[in-house]
Amino acid sequence: MKYDIVIIGGGASGLCTAIMSKTETNSILIIEHEERVGKKILSTGNGKCNLTNRYCRTELFSSNPEGIYPYFPESNRSFAERVISSFDAENAIQFFQGLGILTEDKNGYIYPRSEQASSVLDSLRFRCEALGIDMALGYQPIKIIKKDNLFHIDDEYSCRKLVLATGGMSAPNTGSDGSGYELAKSLGHHIVEPIPSLCGLKCNDPFFKALAGVRNDSKLSLYDEQKNLLIEAQGNLQFNDYGVSGIPVFQISSVAGRLLKEGRKLLLRIDLLPEVSLNDLADFLDRKKEQYLLGVLNKKLSQVIEKEVSRKKGCENVSNGYLRACMIKKFKVHPIDITSFAQSQVTAGGVSVDEIWPDKCESKLVDNLYFTGEIMDINGICGGYNLHWAWASAHCAARAIKAGS
Numbered sequence: 001m002k003y004d005i006v007i008i009g010g011g012a013s014g015l016c017t018a019i020m021s022k023t024e025t026n027s028i029l030i031i032e033h034e035e036r037v038g039k040k041i042l043s044t045g046n047g048k049c050n051l052t053n054r055y056c057r058t059e060l061f062s063s064n065p066e067g068i069y070p071y072f073p074e075s076n077r078s079f080a081e082r083v084i085s086s087f088d089a090e091n092a093i094q095f096f097q098g099l100g101i102l103t104e105d106k107n108g109y110i111y112p113r114s115e116q117a118s119s120v121l122d123s124l125r126f127r128c129e130a131l132g133i134d135m136a137l138g139y140q141p142i143k144i145i146k147k148d149n150l151f152h153i154d155d156e157y158s159c160r161k162l163v164l165a166t167g168g169m170s171a172p173n174t175g176s177d178g179s180g181y182e183l184a185k186s187l188g189h190h191i192v193e194p195i196p197s198l199c200g201l202k203c204n205d206p207f208f209k210a211l212a213g214v215r216n217d218s219k220l221s222l223y224d225e226q227k228n229l230l231i232e233a234q235g236n237l238q239f240n241d242y243g244v245s246g247i248p249v250f251q252i253s254s255v256a257g258r259l260l261k262e263g264r265k266l267l268l269r270i271d272l273l274p275e276v277s278l279n280d281l282a283d284f285l286d287r288k289k290e291q292y293l294l295g296v297l298n299k300k301l302s303q304v305i306e307k308e309v310s311r312k313k314g315c316e317n318v319s320n321g322y323l324r325a326c327m328i329k330k331f332k333v334h335p336i337d338i339t340s341f342a343q344s345q346v347t348a349g350g351v352s353v354d355e356i357w358p359d360k361c362e363s364k365l366v367d368n369l370y371f372t373g374e375i376m377d378i379n380g381i382c383g384g385y386n387l388h389w390a391w392a393s394a395h396c397a398a399r400a401i402k403a404g405s
């Protein structure tokens, strides 16, 4: 069957591209290999869907509350900025209002007022239906060839314009299993090695079994082997039997993951009491004199720190309080790996953006081939930036598709 536009992948960016590309006259098909579209949207934001972030405006990137440039890798910044400069947080909020979704702003993090991710998915699905966008569900495209200005998908479908919106490899139980990369490769594109991001860090220190389950508001500083500070993040840290996770770990995982995969040695310094200065903490602990850490830290953490203190040698010249304060403010752990794709929220890597026009999200190698969302080598930090990337790149591709039709 012949369509004007075929979109492979019925996730966040695919559904959005379809809605934004629709005109009165064009025909659009979404091909989704799962039995239903948008499965991943349902699990976003712990079921509440953090759909964008107030700071998703290029001029506000450097002042976002995380204090971290929100898109990786660094080399692709200008690509991400070009795409987002024409579709920022306000545009995303307006788009969803147009679908009937009211939003709420929680310190810059934007959610649907219903606080239900299902309402975001349903509004996208209903709009697709209302616009007459066809869906082929449970269909796995095997082969795409381009002949006579038409893309032929197996012998089933053909189209003038093709969008690959198949996501990355994270949470593969929602359908994003990496098969889209094979389709991109078959059309001549290169894939930057995909690795998990927004994920935990496995560490090789002996105390993690004892710390499993502990949560602590902390500041993290990641260093390389030359002791260069790479990235910092603050928030609720979670200790597990394998290492660390939680939002601040997610925020640094893109940088840590790429370097660990290159075989680099990293050090993670954790400030377990970021709200108190080293000297104030030392004074406080020295005044306590005994049961130094009781009521200061979680008991399991206190026990680990006391154990480390008892192992320390050559510290006779510093007070007991100062010694413990140093341990608390500079608790060191050694990451050796990242957790799996199944335990990650986003994929770093993907179709190289060197081969994509940033003003159109169109392939530089194959005319009328477009990419949207996480399939590209752009990934964001936690906070609505990844869904924003899905909407913004969909907008970019849809604008180009309509301009060229």
Ligand SMILES: Cc1cc2nc3c(=O)[nH]c(=O)nc-3n(C[C@H](O)[C@H](O)[C@H](O)COP(=O)(O)OP(=O)(O)OC[C@H]3O[C@@H](n4cnc5c(N)ncnc54)[C@H](O)[C@@H]3O)c2cc1C
Residues within 6 Å of the ligand: 008, 009, 010, 011, 012, 013, 014, 031, 032, 033, 034, 037, 038, 039, 040, 041, 043, 044, 045, 046, 049, 050, 051, 052, 139, 140, 141, 165, 166, 167, 168, 170, 171, 174, 175, 176, 177, 178, 179, 180, 344, 345, 346, 372, 373, 374, 375, 383, 384, 385, 386, 387, 388, 390
């Ligand atoms: C647990 C979790 C929570 C998250 N929470 C948030 C959040 O609150 N805010 C935020 O900004 N981001 C969040 N994210 C990230 C966000 O969901 C993704 O970045 C976003 O969904 C990517 O959109 P996409 O369209 O590129 O890919 P996806 O949404 O993954 O959609 C890809 C679609 O393509 C289909 N597909 C794949 N391969 C093929 C194929 N070969 N043929 C046909 N169909 C195919 C898949 O089945 C899927 O439906 C979260 C992710 C996870 C896993």
